Amino acid sequence: AQSVTQLDSHVSVSEGTPVLLRCNYSSSYSPSLFWYVQHPNKGLQLLLKYTSAATLVKGINGFEAEFKKSETSFHLTKPSAHMSDAAEYFCGLNQAGTALIFGKGTTLSVSS
């Protein structure tokens, strides 16, 4: 069965420091993987997606993620956090064209 595990429910960083949000997955086949961001009282917005092309994926707002099959991971990173990055982040997995399942989310707090 496929699953997504976001390893941290809450991450706190200072403005200007790196961000790391961790996501592990379980899948029988090569999955498509996604990161979405949700700002307060808003819907979800796609940050980036991996669909079996380059393993290092660049997204919007300076975020990127690296697909590591050997570690079944798809961690999201950003070199320098900005206050506007404070939001909830969801890692998602799609396999075989059916459901897109999500992890439980990671809340990112950014302090000045």
Next chain:
Amino acid sequence: EAQVTQNPRYLITVTGKKLTVTCSQNMNHEYMSWYRQDPGLGLRQIYYSMNVEVTDKGDVPEGYKVSRKEKRNFPLILESPSPNQTSLYFCASTFLPDRGQTGELFFGEGSRLTVL
């Protein structure tokens, strides 16, 4: 503008009073889905539809119904709402590429439902 539109955005209702949350997309997407979001549980899929007249259960379908009579619309029906269905609901849609995997999901802005 490409979008997924949900209505109502906010609703307070009472136990047992049937309600429908509408969802409409203007991108000609084959795939549509409903999720509920609850604190600490993330997003859980309720139902999804691969095309007109094709629907299937997600992880938490109990207490919900859906229909897909037209490609653009995918309403979520709560026949007899209960307090445990108080939640934030999201509708989403995407295209289905030839190889069968879904593309990125486009989400509506959410519908916050409170059942008293």
